[in-house]
């Protein structure tokens with residue numbers, strides 16, 4: 001049956017789009033990693049644009065403090081306590097019923113990401129921590145999948161499209177006679193910053209407009225990639241600060257040649273193989289989860305982190321450890337953090353919830 005593309009008329013008029021681009025888009029699957037601020041904007045726009053299948057993975061529940069920027073959700077979702085992935089699926093079905101949506105309420109880690117990515121043509125980043133980004137990047141390089149990185153915190157944002165080097169098999173490596181492969185995320189950011197040093201939306205706040213710009217930049221990149229317009233992909237690292245009005249596109253195209261990337265040059269997938277990153281162990285009978293980094297990334301500055309967390313709950317520190325009482329839609333928690341980055345999250349025996357609290361309040 002001929003598909004009715006009339007709702008996409010304004011989009012098909014764009015250079016390099018047309019009915020062919022629309023048909024390609026309608027046959028493609030996008031895996032959305034996280035459906036918070038970036039992810040909800042991306043899910044909305046990708047489904048309006050007519051992506052064929054959207055797989056949404058998110059571990060969180062919609063909360064009132066999300067509504068300032070997470071455009072897909074509303075007060076009813078908060079009242080019903082809906083998981084974000086499911087709330088997004090319901091909303092998208094009303095926006096564009098021709099888009100197939102698979103919602104998965106889960107924590108993304110090295111044991112499940114390959115399963116979530118089955119059949120995916122692109123990975124779109126709506127994540128809130130470095131570790132899962134390295135994991136997504138590992139998968140992208142290993143499987144030759146495009147990965148569109150995005151991040152926003154405070155009034156700042158960053159984005160970059162990875163068209164991974166695969167050894168010549170990917171369509172972007174022989175596009176109109178040119179090799180358009182880019183550096184990978186790890187070429188640009190070799191190591192995650194030590195835990196507790198990067199700002200998070202929970203501690204530093206976040207401007208909805210910064211999120212929306214970054215997410216829509218990601219969507220534009222995803223549409224170029226899914227319609228085969230590889231030559232239009234930016235190949236620069238976008239950084240912006242809407243408060244200081246600095247908007248830059250950093251030239252990073254030679255980071256692959258100049259660097260010695262463990263991931264895309266040596267094809268070592270430490271995060272996907274479970275050798276790097278963190279492990280989460282439920283501490284039996286204690287209603288607590290211990291999180292531990294497999295590779296130490298430097299000591300945590302407990303004093304600096306303590307002063308940041310004091311605005312969010314009671315904090316005690318004794319030089320050996322820091323303890324913070326924080327709460328969110330999942331309940332009340334006590335995070336105990338040690339200088340080597342090890343943490344015990346009390347108040348849950350669910351590793352996914354513990355990882356979420358760590359990403360929100362400690363970061364990394």
Ligand SMILES: [Zn+2]
Nearest residue numbers: 184187261264
């Ligand atoms: Zn690389």
